[in-house]
Amino acid sequence: MSFAFKKFNFFQQHEVKIHGFPANSTCHCLGGSLLYVGCDNGTVHLLDEAFQSQGSLSAYGHKVLFIAWAPARQLLVTVGLEEPGISTATLKVWEAERVATAAATAAAASSAAAAISALPQPAAASAAAASLPPLRLHKLFSSKHPESEVTALAVADDGSAAGNLLLVAVGLAAGAVHVFSGDVSSQKGKLTHTGKLQVRPDSGELWKVNALVFAAPQQQQQQQQQQQQGRNDASNKDPAAAAGGSSSKIAALGRSTPAASGGGACESSSSSSSQQATPGQQWLYVVTEAQTLGFNMADMSKTILDQQGLLASGCAVLQEGLLVVARDDALYEYTPETRAGCTAFEGLKQGLAKLRRYLVVTTDDTSPDGAASSQLHLLDVRNKLLAGSFGLQGLAAVVVGPGGLATWDKAGRLVRYFEVELSTQLEVLFKRSLHKLALDLALCHDADPQLIAAIRQRWGDHLYAKAEYEGAMAQYLETIGSDLEPSYVIRRFLDAQRIHSLTRYLEQLHAAGLGTADHTTLLLNCYTKLKDVGKLDAFLHRNAGSSSSSSRGPAGGVGGGAAGMAVLAAAEKAARRHGKGGKGEGPQLSFDPETAFKVLRSAGYAQHALFVAEQAAQPEWILDVLLEDMGSFPEALAFIGLLSRRQQAQALQRYGKLLIGAAPDDTTALLMALCMPGPESQADHTGDSADAKADAKFVASVADYAQLYADRPTRLLYLCEFILFNSGEGEVPQEQQLYHTLLELYLAEQLVDHELQEAAAGSAAEVAPQARRDKARELLQRGWQPHMAQPKYDPEHALVLCRQHSYVPGLVLLYDKKRLYREVAALHMQAGDYGSLIAACVQYGDAAAGGDPQLWAEALEFFCSQPGDCSSAISQVLQHIEQGELLPPLVVLQTLAKNKNLKVSIVKDYVARQLQMEGKEIAKDRDTISRLQAETSAMKAEAAKLKSQPHVFQSSRCAASGQALELPVVHFMCGHSFNLRSLGESDRECPLCAPDFRRVLDIRRNMKAGALKPDEFFSQLDASADGFGVVAEHFGRGVMNMTQQSMASQGAAAGAGAGALGQL
Template identity: 20%
Template sequence: MISGWKEFAFFECTPVADPHSLSNSSRLFSDPSVVSYSPSTAGSVLLLTSSGRLKEFNNQLEIVADYEVLDPSQRQADLVRAVPNTRLALVVSTQTGAPLEMRVYNLDTGAFHSACKVQNGANTFPLTCFDMLDDLSVLVLGFADGSVYAVRGDLRRDKGTRQRLVHSASTSITAVSLSQSGDNVFISAVNSILVASTTTSKRVIPLERTRGADLHCLAKVPPRNIGNGSGVGLDASFKSTSNQETENGSDTDNVVVARETDVVYYNLYHRGASFELPVPKRQIFVTGDGRYLVVVAVYQPQSASLLATETLRVLIVDLNNHLIAFNQYLSNGIRAIFECWGGINVVGSNGTLYVLKEKDLVTRLNLLKQQNLYQIAIKMAINAKKNTHTSEFDVHSEHDVSSALEDSNEYVLQLHQDFADYLFEKRDLEGSLQQYIAAIRQGQTSKAIKRFKDAQHTGLLLRYLESVQTHGIATPQHLTLQLICLTRMGADKLSELEVFINTASMVEDFDFETAISVLMETHDPNYEKLAAILAEKMGDADVAVQIWLLQLDEVERTLDYIQTVPVADALRILIQNSRVLLDKMPVETTGVLISLFTCKFKPRSAGKSSIKSEAREIEPSGDKASALFEPLQSYKAFMDFLKSERYEGSKIISATNLEQDADPSYLPPKPRLIFPSFINHDREFVVFLEACLESAPQFHSPEKDVRDLASTLFETYLKVSATESANRLLGKYASVLDKSKVQLVSQMFNFRLEADYKFLLGFALEEIVRQSIEQGSFSEAFDFFMTHSNQRNDKVTGSQTDMASVSVTDLCHQTLKLFVSNEQALEFLIGQNKLMLLLDKCMSSGKLTAAEILTEIGASKYLQIKDVKPFILQILRTSQQEQIKHLKLTDSYRSEIWEKMQAIVKQDNLVFQSSDCAECHMPLELPVVHFGCKHSFHRACVPEGQNRNQNNSPKCPRCLPETEALESLRLSYEQESAKEDYFLETLHSREDKQKVIADFISRGALSIIR
């Protein structure tokens, strides 16, 4: 056990024997003459023997190639390197006193490809270390005499090379490592570490002046390990301090040096991080992904006599997580370490290949969880996710990559969840909360919520719920619970609660009832306002209005909000709450109602208005009441007030809103829906009804709706004693008003209907006159009769038609009777000298004869002969004048008849010129019969004994049909004229009696009587 380090068995060690160990010529790693190993990018391993043979074998330990590349009698084989991404291999050989030689061979054919030689003085010192770039453009060699040479050129294409001495030290060179660009090389000697340039011999940067590195104890660190900021403080130690460092690649060119007590990192400019590892080190090796450092350490027992041979210890250090991932002792020595076939391969001196395979991620994480090392496990899982395309996962396709990433994500989240549970059990609530938050995307939020459900943990639960919302996985239950926590936290979290309600992205998914209930249970106006705002955002206009209006008594805010909701919601809300709104703010509420019921309501976006003033409750009294009710006298006065400077509610409703064009997107609601809200608000009702009536023609409202509006407005006018307005309404809408309802309402409010309005409403004429006389309005009755005595009320329809006809026929008779039978009415006529006008009107209209008038006059007990003497004299004069006129007319008719008779006598005889018989159409031959109609017939063609007239003379056969038709008509007239009852009935039923009499006379009634 190494002090300060935790050890785990993250690797499985499998010893593999050489299958070719029995054949001297085919032996692989069991051959003791092998001097160098090198893995290739093709998945095979190269080995070079001291006998000069180059072999290649695959993961099945099958020999792929076997070539002789050196003559052991002439040169000594030193090392072999596979050229990445090619089928080439570089073989380095030396010979004392001769230049070092590097040859390139083709692995497919074994043919020599290219070569170069390096001269190091007298060539008496051996090669100690070597490094090269993958394309063979730069090669670096270190020798035991302290010399370091750089070879630059194109050895891969055999285009020549040149060597340069880049450094010369007094001690042996133990390691060299090229930078990625090949312009610099790390050099370690026994007592120093430095960086030299391969392009110029003058540039040397010392990194350590007193401490160097042992042979095989310096290794190149892949850029990934430093760049990802993981490991034991490497990210902080290797941050560039200048632009030059960044340009020269100090962030990616790094080496690690192992010493007896510690391990140190270096970049191109300075020393970096280090960590303690107190074991004697023989060799180190860094894996290709930079995660692991393989250390070959010397086992030192407490007593040197315990072991007869040297025992080595193989340690694998996890550089990212600072732990020992593998620790095993090998009793024999180690010849080589290389990475291939998805694992670390150690060649033992006993000819056994030890294959170290990393266990799968889940197994490693479970090992860490068993010791409650959750932080390391989480870090390892996160790094594994980053290393998906490396050996961390066994992936072979994009599908494998996706599946590996998904599994890694799930496992990381589960680790956070388990770590949170562990910390909670340890009562580390803060740490537990952080881990629960990290595991939010796993979706198991209920567990964390149950952990922190107690009241004393409300703050922690709130932070967790905020994180749930931030991650975008909040459900309605989460949001509601978050709101509850903010509410429980009191005034300290009020501002946060406001922000939460105003900005929550899933506010429509709240558990609405619970959230509102929690806020309202506080009985705090601040929270009740938030409840109203939440209801607004949720679109529940009814709840929002109930809170604003009934709980908070913010009337202006209520009216303002109503104008942001759809028409249907606004209508429903106003129907339910208009009575309260009218009590508080009559003018503004009336304006909003008018806009809604006249299709001028256009919902605006919420938040456009800023209501600051308080609700004003109207309590009128005296002169103050007159001033307050001034804008509610009429719709016109209402609009004028909205345009004046006295109006303070323009932020809610303005004249502009009511003057704009109607919104065609909806039909006006039935005004009767809102009528009950105007109880005890008659003046506001007047304004509303006038506005609705004014807009009715625009929407072609049905006559029933117009009648309903007009009738209601008429009644309201009478309630507020606006009789002039009521009369104007009757004059304008009499055609649609219900006569009986108007009459009933008028009686209720003691309102007298004028005769002209009664006529427009369809009252019978004699009824209008009678009511006027009974009410003492004699002048009105007289004027109405004089105006309408010759008119028929066409507004009377249906069952009233017969009554109207009777009223027109008997109007004169009834009017005269009413006047002369009423003493006061008669005094009015006599006093105003209008009696004669009345009698003349009855005579001139032709409705009453002189006899009928005299009969009515004679029946009056209030009329004296002197009052009607002028009328009687006028009747006598008129009668005498008519008699004289008729006599003269009779004489003129007689004279005219006599003249016509004389003219007939003097006329010549008729001349018949017909040559053909009108019956048989044959030429006429005597005897012939001629008729006065100028038709001529053979005597034989005229029927004998038939068709004779009263004189027994034959009738013309051709004219016989017309003659018989006229005779039938004359007989029917004579029969009707003989019916005296029918004549009298017709005379009384018809308005034009003179026409009836003339019609009967024309039918021969007088001749029958005579």
Template identity: 20%
Template sequence: MSLPSTWRQFQLFDFLPIRDPNYQSEFPLFSDPSLSAITSSQSYIVFAYQNAYIRLIDKKSLQSIRSFCAYDLEYRITFAKPLLHSNLLVTLAEAQGMPAVIKVWDLNKITQLSPSTVNDDDAMKHKFVTKVLVHEGDNSYPVSCFAFNDSLTCVAIGYTNGKVILVRGDMLRDRGAKQRVIYESIDPITGIHFNRFEEIIYVTTISKVLTVLTTGRNQGKPHRVLSKNQGVDLDCSDLEYRSSKLITGNTEDLKFFNHVSRSSVINFNVPKKKILRLFKDYLLIVCPIEETSDGGTSKTLTRLLILDLKNMHISFSLTIPNSTISHVFASNNDNNVFLLSTDGVLYKLHEKPINQQLETILQRELFSIALNLAAQNQLDDSTLLRIYRLFGDHLYEKGDFDGAIDKYIQCLRFYSKESTKRDDADDDNMDDFIISVVMGFKQVSNIQNMTSFLAELHKLGLADSDHVTLLVCCYCKLKMTKEIDNFIAEIKPEGEKQTDSKSRLDYDSLNYSLFINLFKECGYYHQVTQLLLKLDRPHTIVDIQLNDLGQHEKCITYIRSLPVDELLRILIDFSEALLRYKPMETTELLINVFTGQYKPDKKSDFFENSHVAADVVEQKSNPAISSYGAFLNYLAGSTTEQANGADEVQIDEPTYLPPRPSLVFHCFIGHEREFVVFLEACLQTFDKYQGNVNDKQDLLITLFEIYLSMASKDQQQASDWNEKAKTLLIENKDLIDKSKALLISHMYYFEDGINIVNETNENFEESLFRSRQLDGDIHGCLEVVHKHGENKPKLYALMLKFLGKSQEKIDDLPKKEFHLLLEKIKKHRLLTPLEIVKALSPNPNATIGMVRDYLIDHFEQTNKHIDNNEKLISSYEKDSTKNSLALTELTSNPVVANNAKCNGCELHLEFPVIYFKCKHAYHQRCLNENTYIPESSENGDNDPKCPICVNDLSSLEAARERQLHMKEETEIFEQELKDADDKFKVMCDYIGKGIME
């Protein structure tokens, strides 16, 4: 017998042939040839033998537990069925010419009976729960089939003469039963099954399939005939429990009937002896096979098939030689199937664990079946993930890249489901999977499929920054501008939180610079601008507009809508280029920004007319504007320049602190006229916002230089420019940097500027002196010294140094003047005697006699100081020696107390007496505690002190305390050292006061 080729075969069940442990013994079990019925309850295997006896066998040990007589010996038990999921057993026994007997047994109670009771056959016949006698005419026809409903309130018995008898009653409680014939025909009954949802039973005969009502009076007629032309053989029908559909098996096919009509047919052309609906979607078929050998002898084989009706494949196939199957029954509580062969072998079939089933199917690379099986068994996502991955690898190896990528994408969805409970190991596994897929499709240059995979990876929130970078590169490679737009739309504007707890992607870690360069290389300027707007990078937007697209007008419009801080950064970098193409507009914008008058324009649609070609630079020359007032008139459309118009311009209060104008000075190279306008505007509004003085100085000196530069270049208007420079210098003589102004005036040969600066210079006297010095005019130098020496004492020292460097002029100086010069130097302490000698030593005409009197006077005063100091040292040494001796005496030697009178009351001393080391003595009664016991001091010294000496002692302690604190007052020390003429003396004083302790 060959099986249908369309049905795949698997071995998804384990089978175990069980030989009767008591085989060929005096008391065999299921190999007993007298066995007439066998079934399985919740706990036991039950079979009937020797006509009226029932034996219970433990399922696990296959050992006999109980054996008892259930009927009179003339009866033969032909049917035994358990009540579903219980140990209640329903048996039917027959005897020729006698009514059939139905009994209900509680096997749990039977097993609890004593052995003596069980061995008493007469007693055991009456241990049933319910007993019903079924009468069928003269009881001459055997029962062909037998069934009951789940609640055991209805029992149907089919006979070979075509009758069906329904017994109705509460048999679990033995409350009586009624019976009647509900169907009659001439065809033997081959099957009876109760519909669980309708009050009907399915009845099959050898020629028909029909339904019969279990209620009302049907007068033996069928309710509906489901099949008129084809019946069913005995044991070839069963009930689909979940749907209550009837399954019938013929040689050609399997038919399914509901309570109304036939619902479906499955073609399965094999001979069928028995069918049994098992758990899940399994159907057991017993197929008889007869094979004829070459010698003409035939042998009987039996093939067992278990079909998976949902997945349409054969889940198990077994051929049993030289034997037939006599009984088939299922153990529903443990999903085992038992088959008893005629040679006494009990075959136990058990479904393999689902993981083993999957491995069996996956070994044959039948991945679709494996997926269906895994889904039906509600396996975890990790198992489905593994199957999809193997499926994808299989398709990839076959070259089916489209199919493979679909399966890989399905894997990603499973990874996404586990994202909330994933650990580091799962992350590593997922990363390895992603890398393997990407590398695999990269090797075969299949960018389209790799892009689909990466896109799904990003959609599910599993992509990291590297994956997204590769995805964007693929988009660019494949010119998928719509996807690029969608990706950019996902990016939130700068400042908004870009976090998603379900996503691995950190948008802040993306390499946006790479994206920007990539879009620019591909010519996707619309997309790169979109991205830059999201990232709030106006600097790069302006760079692209100016350098890549040349859209200068649009660039000006855009930057006018930016906040002032962003605009300032852009102007610093791009003002030079903007001035080249849009000088007037750029100058106006710069003035507004640096004078505090800038207000952002309302933002317009940046992409409006985004495909307009680059701006065409106008060739017409701009008007030659040389002042801020003229510039304002130009902006207002005026045709007549008003030189003083700027003075009448009304400036609003600045809305922000204007930046330093020097930030953009470098941008005006080659644009001097615009620079003049800008500087004049900044100066005019400078005082309005009270800017930094240093900034104004920069503005003044820069504008001064630009005026002179324009005068040197524009000969026709040179006088006007010089006049502007002169006016600027005079009006701001107190603020402008005079040294820089003087240097610039010299550079451009601007004599008026040189004179003005010299007159206003703070060190004009010194400059005048040096000017006379350069001319060699000693009398002129003396005149300057006499006139300005008291205000500028430094001139005396400069005069002496000038005399020292002069080779001849020292003789022309009167001695009176020279001595006066030395007196002034001594008075103002400008030079030390040594410095004076060094200053005069370069002149060979200078003699020691010129400074002899000065030196003698200095030496005499120095000697006096030395003598005084020596006397002070001698005095200090004597005092120190005296104090040291006194201190040693006080601390080492005992003090002799010879006082006769109390220093307090002037009376004769009487004990108790208090003596002090200062040689004062007091009666204890004369000393008040508050007088000589001070408050607790910081150093813990609470000893009594002499009332007479206590003030002097406190003063000394306070002075010492001040000396100890002096080393912490470094600022006072530094200031005294700075102000003192004799710094060495200050340091010695501090050391003497203990600052180094």
């Protein structure tokens, strides 16, 4: 035994008490889910995975020598003797399905018969062998092919044989191999002898064929690649090893799984032969007593692989694409071209079998006293692992069946061998600190990725405890993407002395796309602490590609004297992705850009922060760096100009104060363009998106930026004027706010920019106040023109501003627009401007023009209350009052009497004219009274005549139609006559005189109704300047003729009438 193998007890024995393994077995093979066992009586037994009999087949008359399985075609190939003597050796091919069916049927019949006859079960089973004709049959020996002992059998059925041919090789003790082929897929196909391979050496008499193995080089190459990959895995070079967890998961996740493919280990190798294998060719390994050979079945060419062979049969298998030959000193591996290597394992070999990735090696362990004894070894060659060793007495056969490995001894004992669970194996390895072997073993078992990661974690913890930090980090790196929290690793390496290892871990974490914002922060802090600009650049450029080589040189700085152009170039790239009518779609970075940006800025890496902002297509971040960190105001303004209009508006709202302080003219020019419709709004946007169309039509409001000009009001003035006077109707948003801002600027007492004030000491920088105030009145007129239904500004707000700044022209204009004429007059009164007051009264005191005549009365009151000489003004006011008959003379005289300094000469002419006019009115009234009295007397006389004397109706025609009167006729006392048919059914009054009569009644009714409202009388009396006129008017309505009783009755009548009207 070699000390290169580590010994473990990973297999356990279990004796099978009841089984169907025949005692007279000669050969066996695994075929699908059954084990086929040939016996010396010509019978083939079928056993399941529990080694229980599933029936038998009578294949030969004498003895079964060899059995082989063709998996692709599900065929069973046997070689046996029909009679004693080698001359009857026959090759037969069976359909496995038919064999299994026939054997099961025969076994069932035999069981039924045994139950009836009460025969012992072995006897019944022996009688139950099924008889079935083979699919193909061929006698091995004839006159052309001399007889020789059959020593080996091999079948090629892996799909690489030409067409549908089945290749069968039969080895002989005479040093020859017979090759048979045939089409077994059709009924007419035959199995024919196609060749004879001579395997005798050039010298010597050792030529017996002890092993035959078919192999396809293409499969071998694939197996070798998998072998090399497995070795890389074992060397911790597999970057895909993922997943992990705590060591407690091993017991839960570790369970036995099918073995992984891979190559065996080798300790030495020989030079390869000149002949090379071609994919698709079929090769046959032949191991004789003296040599190991390889035959290309395409041309039957021979390659001597080794000048050593096998002295015992059954010590060669095909393992993972390589021929493994077990000699007493070692296990040798071969390819079709040469020997591939060997693994030292001493002992007299009795047999070799394959169980998944294990080689089952049987060695002779006979003691000196002569007792027959053997040792069963299970070798994992790849991992140099001896999984189990068992001493056996009287070993008869080693069987690899569907249920795993078993041994059969001469005493009839059948022992099965079970591999313990993977978790148990791993715990054993962990106790011995064999973490690498544990990892290799788990990889061979195709273990769950979580288990692989748990092993790596334990290995890393072990190395970390031994202060092997680099090795520990190498294992922790392989757990990235598993259940192992990154914080577990990070906490262990948060030390300045291990910052390089921590940096490696964080880099891999981000490369796997698993880095969080906190991880990004930590990684960037590591870079900045190490001052490793190169790695910082590499990290930032990882996903940027060639298109992202923006503004920075190799060291991350802005290149040369073209800093401004370089920064602008980076800004333009971000603007192209994130501006001009669309949403930005930057590259998908492997880290959190916002976190990286903040960390780089705080660490003073402005250029790197700018790069991150550009890659993330974040205009706000770019402007933060350009303005706050680099002070690149021209580049920032140029970048803002490249953005979409909405983004420009947002950027100026955020950074406008800073930009105006550094570049007021350029910033104001940018705002002018933004607050007015751009050329894009008139362009054709048929193919653009809805967002692009909306952005092209976006116009910013000046009101949103007015606060930015707190220290530079003159530029705000120019901005407002430019936008207002250069925009069309309805093009300016929030136009009212624009008017308010501009008006306030016009009315300001001082308008000085901060920098001009510092340079010119205040007064020299002042914009002419009077010129601004003149513009204020023009602005008010512009915003409220006669044809406008509503003003473009808020009149109340404008009034407040004008009052606040004592701007009289503006107040006058606004009062005029609002028809507040008395406020205009009061304004002039307050200012003591007599001329303007009289002009205002002339303009607004004409009732015919919609004015307020009461202004003259107020003006007269004002002038009479002044202490100075206002004779001229009073004369003008009296003239207008007299012309318009605005006030009763008595009221005028009472008002004039308040001014003690007023001369009588001023009012003498006025009094004379008023007396003359009053005399004319009295005379006129007397004439009217006389006329009305005469009419009243005549009416009274007529009424008395109607009451006392008959009335003669002399009209002969109808007053309505003009036709002759015909009975029936209706006569009215007014003298009108009508045919009855000309009147309505409800007419009880003369249709011609009724309107005048009703008018008189309405006048009378209104007079009486007015007399019933004393409160209205007294209120009019208090409000009127001519109280006598009010009293006279109400006397005329008969208010003094109404007694208290008559007023009550009239009120009741009025209420009844109102109720009737309400019912109607």
